[in-house]
Amino acid sequence: MTGTSTRVALLVLFLAVLALPPFIGLNSYYLQVLNLAWIAAIAALGLNIVTGITGQVVLGQAAMMGLGAYTTGLLLLKTSLPWWIALPCALLLTGLVGAALGLISVRIRGHYLAITTLGLNEIFRLVVLNEEWLTGGAFGLRDIPVVNLPGPGASTASHLYLPVLGITVAVYALTLRVFRTRLGRDMRAIRDDELAAESMGVNSRMTKVVSFVVCAIWGALAGGLYVLFIGFVSPNNFVVLESIRLLLIVVIGGLGSIGGTFLAALVVTVLPEALRDLQMVYMAVFGLGVVIILLLAPRGLGILADWILAPFLPGYRDGPPVAVEQTTGISLERDGNATGPATTRAVPAPAESPLLKVRNVTKHFGGVAALNDVSFDVREGEILGLIGPNGSGKSTMINVCSGIVQASAGQIELGSSVVSGRAAWDVHALGVSRIFQNVRLWTSMTVLENVMVPHPDSRRSGTIESIIGTRSLFAKEERAREAALEALNLIGIGALADRTTSDLSFGQSRLVELARAIVNKPKLLLLDEPAAGLRGGLIMDLADILMRLRDQGMTILVVEHRVKLIMGMCDRVVVLNLGEKIAEGNPVDVARDPVVVDAYLGGKIKRDTTRAPGRVPRSEPIRSAS
Amino acid sequence: MLGQVIASGAAMGAIYALVALGYVFVWNTMGIINFAAGEFITFSAYIFVGTLITSLALPFPFALALIAILMAAMGAAFSRLVFSRLQRQRALVAIIATVGFGIFLKEMAHIIYGPEPLMYDGPFGMRTLDVAGILISYQQLLILAVVTLIMAAQYLVFRYTMLGKVMRAVAMDRETAALMGIPVERVLAGTFAYSSVLAALAGLLLAPLFFVTVDMGTMVGLKGFVAMIIGGFGSIPGAILGGLLLGILENIASFTISSAYKDAIAFALLLVFLAFLPQGILPEKVVDRA
Numbered sequence: 031m032t033g034t035s036t037r038v039a040l041l042v043l044f045l046a047v048l049a050l051p052p053f054i055g056l057n058s059y060y061l062q063v064l065n066l067a068w069i070a071a072i073a074a075l076g077l078n079i080v081t082g083i084t085g086q087v088v089l090g091q092a093a094m095m096g097l098g099a100y101t102t103g104l105l106l107l108k109t110s111l112p113w114w115i116a117l118p119c120a121l122l123l124t125g126l127v128g129a130a131l132g133l134i135s136v137r138i139r140g141h142y143l144a145i146t147t148l149g150l151n152e153i154f155r156l157v158v159l160n161e162e163w164l165t166g167g168a169f170g171l172r173d174i175p176v177v178n179l180p181g182p183g184a185s186t187a188s189h190l191y192l193p194v195l196g197i198t199v200a201v202y203a204l205t206l207r208v209f210r211t212r213l214g215r216d217m218r219a220i221r222d223d224e225l226a227a228e229s230m231g232v233n234s235r236m237t238k239v240v241s242f243v244v245c246a247i248w249g250a251l252a253g254g255l256y257v258l259f260i261g262f263v264s265p266n267n268f269v270v271l272e273s274i275r276l277l278l279i280v281v282i283g284g285l286g287s288i289g290g291t292f293l294a295a296l297v298v299t300v301l302p303e304a305l306r307d308l309q310m311v312y313m314a315v316f317g318l319g320v321v322i323i324l325l326l327a328p329r330g331l332g333i334l335a336d337w338i339l340a341p342f343l344p345g346y347r348d349g350p351p352v353a354v355e356q357t358t359g360i361s362l363e364r365d366g367n368a369t370g371p372a373t374t375r376a377v378p379a380p381a382e383s384p385l386l387k388v389r390n391v392t393k394h395f396g397g398v399a400a401l402n403d404v405s406f407d408v409r410e411g412e413i414l415g416l417i418g419p420n421g422s423g424k425s426t427m428i429n430v431c432s433g434i435v436q437a438s439a440g441q442i443e444l445g446s447s448v449v450s451g452r453a454a455w456d457v458h459a460l461g462v463s464r465i466f467q468n469v470r471l472w473t474s475m476t477v478l479e480n481v482m483v484p485h486p487d488s489r490r491s492g493t494i495e496s497i498i499g500t501r502s503l504f505a506k507e508e509r510a511r512e513a514a515l516e517a518l519n520l521i522g523i524g525a526l527a528d529r530t531t532s533d534l535s536f537g538q539s540r541l542v543e544l545a546r547a548i549v550n551k552p553k554l555l556l557l558d559e560p561a562a563g564l565r566g567g568l569i570m571d572l573a574d575i576l577m578r579l580r581d582q583g584m585t586i587l588v589v590e591h592r593v594k595l596i597m598g599m600c601d602r603v604v605v606l607n608l609g610e611k612i613a614e615g616n617p618v619d620v621a622r623d624p625v626v627v628d629a630y631l632g633g634k635i636k637r638d639t640t641r642a643p644g645r646v647p648r649s650e651p652i653r654s655a656s
Numbered sequence: 657m658l659g660q661v662i663a664s665g666a667a668m669g670a671i672y673a674l675v676a677l678g679y680v681f682v683w684n685t686m687g688i689i690n691f692a693a694g695e696f697i698t699f700s701a702y703i704f705v706g707t708l709i710t711s712l713a714l715p716f717p718f719a720l721a722l723i724a725i726l727m728a729a730m731g732a733a734f735s736r737l738v739f740s741r742l743q744r745q746r747a748l749v750a751i752i753a754t755v756g757f758g759i760f761l762k763e764m765a766h767i768i769y770g771p772e773p774l775m776y777d778g779p780f781g782m783r784t785l786d787v788a789g790i791l792i793s794y795q796q797l798l799i800l801a802v803v804t805l806i807m808a809a810q811y812l813v814f815r816y817t818m819l820g821k822v823m824r825a826v827a828m829d830r831e832t833a834a835l836m837g838i839p840v841e842r843v844l845a846g847t848f849a850y851s852s853v854l855a856a857l858a859g860l861l862l863a864p865l866f867f868v869t870v871d872m873g874t875m876v877g878l879k880g881f882v883a884m885i886i887g888g889f890g891s892i893p894g895a896i897l898g899g900l901l902l903g904i905l906e907n908i909a910s911f912t913i914s915s916a917y918k919d920a921i922a923f924a925l926l927l928v929f930l931a932f933l934p935q936g937i938l939p940e941k942v943v944d945r946a
Contacts, residue, residue, distance in 0.1 A: 087751050138930055140747045141689045145881055146930065149923025160916045274755055281752055314763030320756030324749050325741055 034341045041338055048195060058185035063303045065187055065259060068198040069252045071295035074279040075205055075288065076248030081277070082286035083209065084241040085221030086135050087144040090151030091249050091276045096268030097124045098250025100158065103171040103257045113177050117254045121247050128246025132239030151270050158265040170264030177258045190259050197255070198292075201248060204497075206288050208244075210344045211507055212488045213496040215475065217241055218286075219483050222472035229432050229466075230484040230546065231458035240493050281320045284332025286474070289339040293331040345476035345528050385410040385585045386431065386554055391440035391450075393426055393609075400426040402609040403440070408554065413576060413586045415600035415617065419630050422606040424589040425467060428558045431587065432464045433457035444554065459489065461553035465560055467589075469539045471546075473532040477523070480531055481514035481546045482507075489550075517549040518542075521575065536563050544572075548579060555579065557588040561595060573599045597621070605630060659790045661911045662904055667796035669903020670803040674858045675880025676887065676895035677810075678851035683890050684827040685847040686743045688750040692758030694877020695765075696852055700727050701859035701868045702765045705776040716779040723860060724853050731852025732845040740844050758874075766870045778864030799861045806857070807896060823847060879906075879922045886929050888936030897937055 051061055077091040101120035105111050111119075131150075135143055158165045165171065181189035208214050216237045219227035228234050257263055279298045283290030302312045323330050340346045384407035393401040401423045408414045416424050429435035431442060433454035442449040444460050452460075463484065471480055482488055487506040495503045518524045521541050526534065531542060540563065547555060557576075561569045569592070577599055580586055590596050596603060596617060603620045605613040607629040613620050620626055675693060682690050690696075700723060708719040738757060742750040780794035814820035825833045826843045834840045858880075859873065866872050879902060884890075887898025902922060910918040929936065 081748065085746075085748055087748050089755070138934075141751065142885065142930060142934075144691070144751050145878065145885070146923075146926065148878065149882075149920075149926055153920045153923055156917055156920045160914075274759065277752060277755065281756070285748070285752075310767050311763075314760050314767060317756045317759030317761075317763060321738055321753045321760070324745070324753045324756070325738070328749070 037338050037341055044338070045199065049192065052182045052188045052191045055183075058183075058187045060303075061183070061185065061187040061191050063300060065191060065194050066256075067296050067299035068194045069255050069259075070276065070279060070299050071198055071292050072201050072255070073249050073252035074276045074283075074291050074295050075201060076245040076252075077276050078280045078283070078286065078288065078291045079205065079217070079248070080241045080245040082280050082284075082291075083214065083221065084217040084238060085224075086238060086241070087140065088147045088245065088273075089144050089270065089277065090147035090149075090154075090273050091245065092268040092270070092272035093151040093154040094124055094128065094246045094249030095253035095256070095272070096154055096158065096263075096265075097127060097246075098253030099257045099263045099268070100165060100171070100253075101250070102254040103174045103263050104164070106174050106257070107171060113175075113258055117251075117258065120254050121250045124246045124250030124253075125243045128243040128249075129239050131246070132242030133235075135238050135242060136235045148270055148273070151268075151273050155265050155269050158268070165265075168265065170262060170266075171257075172262055174257055174261045174263075176261040186259075194255060194259065197251075201251070202288060202292055204499075205244075205248075206339070206342050207499050208497055209288055210342065211496060211499070211503060212491040212510075213237070213240065213493065215344075215479055215483050215488070218475055218479075219472045221286075222474050223470050225434060225454075226466065226470040226472065227483070228454040229434055229458060229464055231455050231489050231550070232483065233453070233455045235453075236493070244497075278316055278320055281323060282316075282330050283335070284323075284328065284330035287329065287332025287336055289335025290330055290332030293335050297331070344479055345530065347528055383410055384408065385445060386449075386587070387441075387443040388427075388431070389441045389443070391427075391430060391437045391442060393423070393430060393435065394438045399609050401430070401437070401606075404606070404609070404611050405440075406604045406611060406614055408585055408587050409602075410585055411580060411583060412601040413580050413588060413599055415596040415603040416587060416589045416606065417591070417596060417603060417630065418606035418612075421608075422630075423609040424606055425558055426609075427606070428464065428556045428587070428589060431457075431554075432462055432556055458484065458550075458552075461550075462556065463547040463550060463552035463554070464556035465540075465543045465547050465558060467558040467562065469536065469543050471531040471534075471539055471542060473530070475531060476527070477518065477529050477531055477534070477542050478511065478514050478527040480542055481517055481549050482510045484546060484550050485510040485513050486550050487513070514545075514549055517545040520548070521545045537565065537568060540564060544575075548584070551584070553585060555584055555586045557586060557590075559589055559591065561590060561592060569595060570598075593621070657911075658908070659788075661907050663790050663792050664796060665904035665907030666900060667792075667799045667903070668907065669883075669900035670799050671858050671862055671876065671899070672880050672883040672902050673896045673899025674803055674806070674854050674861075675877060676884040676899045677806075677892065678854040679881055679884045680890055680892055680895045681847050681851045681854075682739075683884075685823060685844055686739060688739065688742050688747075688754065689881065690739065690851070691751055691754040691881075692761060692877075693851075693855060693880060694873040694875070695758035695761035696727070696731075696855035697859040697862065697873030697876055698868075698870060699761045699765050699859075699873075700852075700856035701863045701872060702769050702774070703727075704856070704860045705774045705863050705868050706769045709776060710774070720860070723856050727852040727856035728849040731849040734852075735845040735848035736841070739848055740841060743844075758877075762870050762874070771870075773867035773869045774863075775867060776863045795861075795864050802857060802861060806854070819846075875919055882922045882926045885926060886936055888938040891936065891938050894936055894938035901937075 051064060073091060073095050076094070077088060080086050080088050098120045101123050102116050105116035105119055106113060131147070134146065138146055159168055176186060177190070178186060179189050179193060181192055183189065216227065216232045219230070219232055220234050220237055224234055275298065279294045280291055282298060283292070283294030298316065302309065305312060336343060386408035388407070389405050391401055391404045392399065404427065416427060418424050426435060430437050431449065433449065433452055433456065437450050440450070444462060447460055449457050449460065449462065487510040491503055491506050515524060515527060518527055521544055523538060523541050523545065526538060526542070531539060534542065540560070544560065561572055564572065573595055576586055576588070588600070600617050602615060603617045604611060605620060605626050612629060613623045613626045675697065678693055679689060682688060703726060704719060704723045708714050708722055714722065738753070742753055778795045778798070780798065782793070784791045784793045785797065822838055822843055825836070825838060826840055830840055858876065862872065862876065880899065883898040883902040884895050886902060887894030887896070902925065905925060906918065906921045909921045
């Protein structure tokens, strides 16, 4: 069997083999090559964090390395600081540059970010090349005092081998921990679906800045080690091609795979040395290899590495795979013991105080007014149905309430705080959660991780504690995990917890999304067509669970098209048509309102006797697909 | 002197415009940015100078026709094998894969033609023309003439033929176009072939100005992309305007500020545009394609 102990034993064996070279008298040239491989592994890991894990394309990691190298080198040459002060100073400076780049990445994405970072790398090269008074120009910095530590073997390369390897392994262990806890989940959520991440409380701006800072610091650490070890830097070490080589490592290792990056760094650095005769060919092979890996085997060397490292990755369970029973949907029996007594309320409490106040909200898209001066209240503890024909502004209303679209005019208040004008993650923190019309899960993550992301204990973990890995972080992780399992059990899909969400059916995904929306016990739940795509029986189960949630004190605003569902579960209904509110009241009254009947439910068909029967103008059918 | 700087900047800008147009076509039909565009320039310059002109000693017009056919065939093949597969992928994957493919092309040129730079004087040699005190080389005139011709022909094709309508249909909605019986794969291959021909033209027009080296096209390719962003992402008139503007501004700035930082100017300009006018000068939404 290949249980945890086997894999851990393999990992220890692998690391032990890596530690051998200085003791078996490998010649110093090969030791140097290996040292360079570990240094590349650190820089590529930084790049993997920002590109592979957070999904922001960076084509300038070599400049980060260069900044770290030149800063360390200059501090050693021009001041008499010892290396253990110079190196942290370089990390700090590069980290600040990374933070600035992170802020840029909030505004510039995708292709723009790729060309911008590439351009900055080129600008860095030109500055280093031309500002000779500082950087020594094309000749670089020479005669930097090399660190010498006692160690096995005779050469400097041999003395430094174990420290460099040790630092590399430590950096990887740290990154692996960050990957599987709060910060890593947020990063992956942003990569998989940034909009969903923001609506579920992930501060995407902060997370991106942090990932760029970590990327920059790992890059600078690699550059600093290079200087301390080689004692020489030149502009040619940090050109765009070097950035691309680091990207090659990340891709060959499998984008987002931490262990894969380590293996790929070894392969990409050592292979060209081993195959010196083929020097002409190897870059061409690597270039083509990247294309082939991306198209045919996107996990790259990560397949191997992630298998060994599985015990340290999310979604791992020791022992034989648990037989997942076929879950059909919501199991209401488990509800009671999972969340305490569900007090059933016979009659909706009348005239309760408003929880959400929508006041004169207007939203223009170009010349189109999707919402025009809409006002209504959602009262505490009610289910309010928001209905209307297609294109009447229902989804825009939900988007405005959850903060992913900002209203052009008007104001929205939740209790005593103003919602409008805030970022989506701040709105979530106030207690507003939502699901999307088209299910938006983070598909590379497990079901459990999806549900853990919005949990308050995940949200409250600070960035620093997430990186250091304090005891309180693990306590919060554990609480978030338990609450997530509880939410999954409440919805009846606890058995799916360790599955990857990309493997789920549409109905299952919808239920996971619902669990994700209620795990933080929101004050207000926004549902955009929650029953879309669900089969009949499941729809009534859904209505039941929504009513139970309401009875536990949750307030729900739901957009739906199915009249039966609306009539069955809503306490009140607001009707929108062409961006304007045309009715509000209890479902029975609204259904009789002639304006509503005319606009939405389907009025009397006025036969125009002058036209052919086939071209009768009529209102939109109520069950039309949207 | 400024006139001189602007004239040679315009010639360079015309090249950027050609490259930017290649990006626009591929973006509008495939939805990917071909980061290997610069290497297409390098590769075709090598074939043109190394094989067609030097080894086979073909006269310029024959060589011109042959390189266009060759690069179109290669472009169509690469589109089928690699690029059309990338359009279903995330932007991140497409960017990295095209960068990887660029390295492959560049290294292939290196393997086939060796490390020595190739030299080529162009069809007119080094002769220049004196226009009111401004010296313009025949090569620069050729560049401007070819680029103007291409723009005009392309405008006519897009405006008045079925091919143009089909390409625009694929650009607007690929699924619907396929359902309406348009052979989408062939249109994509054709578009990519055309953008490869544009790159080939850029390569052979540049060859007399630079030495033909493995790095010759890289910067030009990237600056073509910058020109496209400055002009308006995905806009044809924007690409032309952005290319000319970038060429002229770059020349003026390197003349007045610092020639050592010439390659940084395009990127600095890009940052300025992304900060203050991120949608470019002629955004695609407002201006209909030519």
